[in-house]
Amino acid sequence: MRAAVLRGVNEKFEIREDVTIRGPGPGEVRVRLGASGVCHTDLSIHQGLIGSPAMFPCVLGHEGAGTVTELGLGVSRVAEGDHVIVAWVAPCGSCRTCLAGQTHLCLSSRARRTAPRPPQMQLESEGIRALKGGFAEEMVIQETAAVKIPADIPFDIAALVGCGVTTGFGAAINTAAVTPGSWVVVIGCGGVGLNVIQGSRVAGASCILAVDPTPAKQELARSFGATHAVHPDDLDEARIQLTDGIGFDYAFEAVGRPATVRAAYDATRVGGATIVVGAGSPTAEVVFNGEELFDTERKILGCHYGSANVHRDFPLILELWRAGRVELEGLVSRRIGLEDLDDAFEALDRGEVVRSMVLY
Ligand SMILES: [Zn+2]
Ligand SMILES: [Zn+2]
Numbered sequence: 001m002r003a004a005v006l007r008g009v010n011e012k013f014e015i016r017e018d019v020t021i022r023g024p025g026p027g028e029v030r031v032r033l034g035a036s037g038v039c040h041t042d043l044s045i046h047q048g049l050i051g052s053p054a055m056f057p058c059v060l061g062h063e064g065a066g067t068v069t070e071l072g073l074g075v076s077r078v079a080e081g082d083h084v085i086v087a088w089v090a091p092c093g094s095c096r097t098c099l100a101g102q103t104h105l106c107l108s109s110r111a112r113r114t115a116p117r118p119p120q121m122q123l124e125s126e127g128i129r130a131l132k133g134g135f136a137e138e139m140v141i142q143e144t145a146a147v148k149i150p151a152d153i154p155f156d157i158a159a160l161v162g163c164g165v166t167t168g169f170g171a172a173i174n175t176a177a178v179t180p181g182s183w184v185v186v187i188g189c190g191g192v193g194l195n196v197i198q199g200s201r202v203a204g205a206s207c208i209l210a211v212d213p214t215p216a217k218q219e220l221a222r223s224f225g226a227t228h229a230v231h232p233d234d235l236d237e238a239r240i241q242l243t244d245g246i247g248f249d250y251a252f253e254a255v256g257r258p259a260t261v262r263a264a265y266d267a268t269r270v271g272g273a274t275i276v277v278g279a280g281s282p283t284a285e286v287v288f289n290g291e292e293l294f295d296t297e298r299k300i301l302g303c304h305y306g307s308a309n310v311h312r313d314f315p316l317i318l319e320l321w322r323a324g325r326v327e328l329e330g331l332v333s334r335r336i337g338l339e340d341l342d343d344a345f346e347a348l349d350r351g352e353v354v355r356s357m358v359l360y
Helices: 040-046 107-114 155-161 164-176 191-203 215-223 232-243 258-267 290-296 310-322 338-349
Strands: 003-005 014-016 019-021 028-037 064-071 083-086 121-123 126-130 138-142 146-149 183-187 207-211 228-230 248-253 268-276 299-302 332-336 355-359
Touching (some): 019 138, 064 155, 146 310, 155 164, 155 332, 164 191, 164 268, 164 310, 183 258, 191 207, 191 248, 207 232, 215 228, 228 232, 248 258, 332 338, 338 355
Parallel strands (some): 183 207, 183 248, 207 228, 248 268, 268 299
Antiparallel strands (some): 019 121, 028 138, 028 355, 064 083
């Protein structure tokens, strides 16, 4: 099959026609991809900000949708020919976190992610790791990571829901559980931030302040439901004006840097909540003092995959899209082929695109 192989940090993608993938084992399915988005996490791996040298050579891409073409032993949730969105967490449904309703933190899925496993893909005699492998024509995934969707939904729309949309929308709806009339600020208006904005809009927030240095992103943020948009330098002035100096009920950080986490916290009111949605680095520390944590009761909430139950939330988001309540088309900046991935990664790094979508 065709695949974009990455051999190391900041290398160009090697587009090959002769990569093979093993068949599905028990509980697994093979998916022929229809579309696969370029997410910021792929860029962070490409730049070496996440991961280790041991993961190369690999195939990136974790925001895909496609058709189930082969079933492993014992698969019952999906059938051949079903259209599915690929989730990057495969909830087992029976571990302690799944039973607690936190399927996005499934302990079995986390253990599988870190366990040493033989590479799924092969190029001549060389093993290639699938991380998750969306930049290849086919993936082999756990059946619980394949979320069935109606066959009439275009793959490029469906794929978006596999990561960025669910992460942002879920941060507002699930992690924060934004309530009607809330005052919300969102720092960072990329693929995730825009979906925090529209999640907050759907939840009924009365004030949604978008914060981003790029005028084009500020404009986009308004079209996704932001009531106001400012440059980061003007955040404090906007906080004073929009909240009468009280501070926001919810501050979402969708960048992943200490300074923006701290800025989000400082923008909240006493008793408000900061939701850290951006994927940060393990070496970047954020400083809080003990007095402010105790005295102001501001909450700091981690947010993984929008705290989503993928089997509940993927169909829910698509229903809202069909009802005209959620915007998805406007997130796709470019439709590309695998051979355009180098350009797509550079454009994402420069902040010029929200989503480049590989079509197969
Ligand atoms: Zn992603
Ligand atoms: Zn589980």
